[in-house]
Amino acid sequence: MSADAGLVEGARRTGPRPSTSAAPLLSVSDLGIAFGPRRGFGGVRVTEGVSFDIARGERVGLVGESGCGKTVTGLALMRLLPPSARIDGQVKLDGEDLLKASASRMRRMRGAKIAMIFQEPMTALDPVFTIGEQIGEALRIHKTVSKAEERERVIEALAEVGIPAPARRAQEYPHQLSGGMRQRAMIAMALVCRPELIIADEPTTALDVTIQAQIMDLLARLSEDTGTALLFITHDLGVVAETCTRMITMYAGQVVEDAPVDEALMRPRHPYTSGLLRSLPQLNRGLGEDGRRQFAFIPGRVPSPMAMPAGCRFRDRCGFAEAGCERPQVLTDVGPDRRARCRRTEELTLPGAVD
DSSP, X not given: OXXXXXXXHHHTOOOOOOOOSSOOSEEEEEEEEEESOSSSSOOEEEEEEEEEEEOTTOEEEEEOOTTSSHHHHHHHHHTOSOTTEEEEEEEEETTEEGGGSOHHHHHHHBTTTEEEEOSOXXXXXXTTSOHHHHHHHHHXXXXXXXXXXXXXXXXXXXXXXXXXXXXXXXXXXXXXXXXHHHHHHHHHHHHTTOOSXXXXXXXXXXXXXXXXXXXXXXXXXXXXXXXXXXXXXXXXXXHHHHHOSEEEEEETTEEEEEEEHHHHXXXXXXXXXXXXXXXXXXXXXXXXXXXXXXXXXXXXOOOOGGGOOSSOTTGGGOTTOOTTTTSOOOOEEEETTEXXXXXXXXXXXXXXSOO
16 A cells, blocks of 8 residues: 555544543653854754643654654754754653753653654664664663573564564675665664654655565564654654554644544644645546646745744645734644644634545
8 A cells, every 4th residue: 555545544543542541651741942152143943842742652743744743842852952042941751850860860851751763774883783782781770680681582573574584684794784674673662661652753764665564564563552742753644654653743843733643633622634635636526617636736845944934834835825924923722632833723614535
């Protein structure tokens, strides 16, 4: 099944979602990230007022164009941004504010409670250490295990992610593995200590289509089996439809929509989410006056952080903009368990994946 066809099929289905009545596992409130000098004028703000929750065991897709702030948000949650970054707001994991945690405390939490699967495994893996040594390092830091126990758990972790001959692969170096196997090794490294939350940053970008499907099925299955929550950063709405239970749309450093995935795909409440859906080739079925097929697209591009427009940041690209959109828009409740940042959301009927 193609990604676009999967999106349409996913939009027609309503799957069970983890209960959100209990306290969330991760709670992000008014997260703002800026880069530049700590004193005086010159800092560039790349995200503003980012707020969302993730329940235990929930799988959340974070979507948007390149430059919208998705990856930098994930790195901020992990406290992996460079010293030039200034972060404000709150990021609470199981009630503990990660932004106030010391560097030594964060080192103890990374891998044990929160882990990240990076976009390109060949640059994330160290070429001079074997796969087994790199996975075992997480166990040595966070668990008290013998050499024999470490080796056994490393092999189990590689087998769990579907790597054949795991004992042999554990002794090999990253360059000896295919792209798909390297990505699986990264997933094994993230899972070996059973963290409560995994952030997956475009984990299938560099892989071919068949391997992409296998990796996504693997992540979904492991999340269901282990109860690990997943924040999946991606451009691929088809993957979100097939894998996630909730979808958060980011634009120009802000969350513009947050909704259960089936509702977001069928009836988006923000023009940007609708524009992303209608830009997919599978959903471009209209014909122009000359009888040729017309492809929908969002005009323009994401604004630079150094030149953000006033008011609604999507206004210059939005076909529904009117007087009043030049004022700042607030992320408001627009129904049970969903929010949108658009003053016209109640009056607009926006096309989704299924009309």
